[in-house]
Amino acid sequence: MGTIVFFIFAILSIAAAWMVVTSKNIVHSALYLALSFSGVAVLYILMNADFLAAVQLLIYTAAVSLMVIFAVMLTLRGDICESNTENKSWFAGALVSGLLFVVIGLVVFTNADWRVLAAPWTSGGSAEDFSLLLLTRYMIPFEAAAVLLTVALVGAVILAKGVNESK
């Protein structure tokens, strides 16, 4: 049962991700991205990571709407159907993404913490364990990410308001 659901949503996510890249219309690309994120959320649920799945829906899927808005506002071409045309320098892109994939793969395989659990993770309140880890063991990365986001927010406000140039 779980295997069937896994393959349905894994194929859905990958197909949607493929469409993100190949779709000619940039708004369609963004909406396919939302579909891909939702498929990944289902995969998280299959791994009993309910909290992560909800976060995936809340933050990634919902935030795609913002990307659509940027796509609409920043596209300068007259016809939106031709807004996401292919680029000639696809080789560089393939090289970079291939290298990135290899690096991530190496990290996963060499790091002992990334092992597959012998028995599936079944703890019900995954939010509880998650928050405990975040506030004890991974406190510093967590705080660093928080500071980074605050800096980004302040930067966005300054960019939007503009600084006082009379001085």
Next chain:
Amino acid sequence: METLKYLMETLNNLFLIIAEFIRGLFADPHSVWANLTMNVINFIIVVIIVVLAALILILLERKVAGWTSQRPGPNRLGPRGWFQTIADALKLMGKEDVTPAGADKFIFKIAPMIIFCLPMMTLAVIPYGRGMAPIDIDLGIFYFVAISSISTLCFLMAGWGSNNKYSLLGGMRAVAQMISYEIPLLFSLLGVVMITQSFNLGVIVEAQDTIPFIVLQPIAFVIFMIAGLAELNRAPFDLVEADQEVVAGPFTEYTGLRWGLFFLGEYGNMTAMSALAATVFLGGWQGPGFLPGYVWFFMKVGVMIFIMMWVRWTFPRIRIDHLMHLAWKVLLPLSIVNILLTGLGIYIYRFVMGG
């Protein structure tokens, strides 16, 4: 006296007894097939709740509108105009289904369908009575908020797909407004989660058997009401579909039943938001024992819906800069202060009680 108590107990657990009976029809009451059957039945019940709620609320809205502006409201069809909704629905079904020539056809057609699915998904985790949540999941509140956040994308899809400037403007307003108000909405619920130490809606209702959380979290309740109204795009926050400014926003190009789906979705979402408010702040199915739990629950939901309608027909529309100001400079700091105060309160409570 004993019989009365027994009768009350039976009435309170009526739906659980029926569910047990249906399960009992299977050879193994907890087999996969029994679970599947129960899930299908639960799903159908949730769909019925959404559709029934929409049917009743459409009439109620017009009656409340009439009551607020001191006129009778619809009063021609049936006794006191109660059959008006049926006439409305028939009229919607008879309309021509128009898709604009330049529309993005697939997006245009799928947006109302998704928006109608969302209230069904959110209402499925609400506990309607003791042990009566159609799906009982640990992350109830979080799941609810996560699912309802997708409606932003649907509004934008509708606005984009219509190929209409007003619709796109409405869609963009929807994104600005709903993403801003999601944050205070989530933060206002956090106070309750901190007190109960659980995201599970069933546990939250159980924790309110002595005192509903509206007494412990009055600020959070007010923030939740305001942010909830803004999330639902109802007046005074109906900038998304403001008739005088952007015609009807994302709905401008929709006709017939597609528009009807938006309408049903709006009332379904309103029911879901009221159900969440009743569950988290008003004690859900808890109440004095002379009525069954689910009756209490639906009465509380009704009161919340009435307040929302009352607000809609009382206040004028807010301006868009005031809207953003309210979200980011008033509601967000207030909700963070509320979280801080709740944390301090819990700490002091534990210190005093020696826990």
